[in-house]
Amino acid sequence: MNSAKHLTDARHQDSQRRRTKVLAALDQLAASGADISVSAVSRAAGVHRSLIYRHPDLHAAVTTRAAEPQINTTTGPTASKQSLLADIANLTDRVRRQDTHIRHLEQRLAETLGEQVWQRAGLGGPPDHDALQKRISHLEQHTTELQQQLADRDDDLDAARAANRQLIASLNNLKDKP
Structure with a gap:
């Protein structure tokens, strides 16, 4: 009976220690201005993500902190996550348009050079x-x-x-x- 109580106490202490590590990691990530997510907090605390998902109070703390605006610890301008995602989407679209334009130009160049080679080699059509x-x-x-x-x-x-x-x-x- 005494050993069962001892095991229960050890399990409770381990659970409290891991909870403390999660809360400390959450505070550390918030203070550093890093991106806060369940994965980031669990990685920083050295625990599995399922621990945070199994404890509703820990999960609520993480989602609450993730939703809070980040405090600017830098002296320069900052951008929100949404504006950065919009910038990424715009840049991706711009790169796609430029790739299409480059392929079109390469095709035109290949046709022009090919025609010149055919004409110089005497294989092309009449002048x-x-x-x-x-x-x-x-x-x-x-x-x-x-x-x-x-x-x-x-x-x-x-x-x-x-x-x-x-x-x-x-x-x-x-x-x-x-």
Whole structure:
């Protein structure tokens, strides 16, 4: 019986010692202006995070301290965590836009250099490439116009054939009547 009481007392003392370490670590982090979270406090106290989560009063103390504005211990300007996160998001977006722009410029440079190499090597297209492209466009447009004219004439021919059939049918009907 005496040993059970001894074990209970030792367990209680160990629990009190760890609680004291957590509270001291929390005060130390708050005084230094460091970021306060359950992980940071447990790391500073040398205890497992589950200890803080199992004791509602310790967890409440950590979340309360984390929500408090940090005291400025420096002489220069400071920024809030939210403004720093916004800055990070803006910078990340800017880097993404710059990466896209750089890839576009690299692609254009590669195309230009590639064309120059082809022309210098004699493998490229003829020097009047632009004139030929314009001529191709003109001929394609002319072909489209001719195809439209042909379709219009086909429609006219079909209409004339239908009218001719009706006239012949009418003539045949007149011959058949006495």
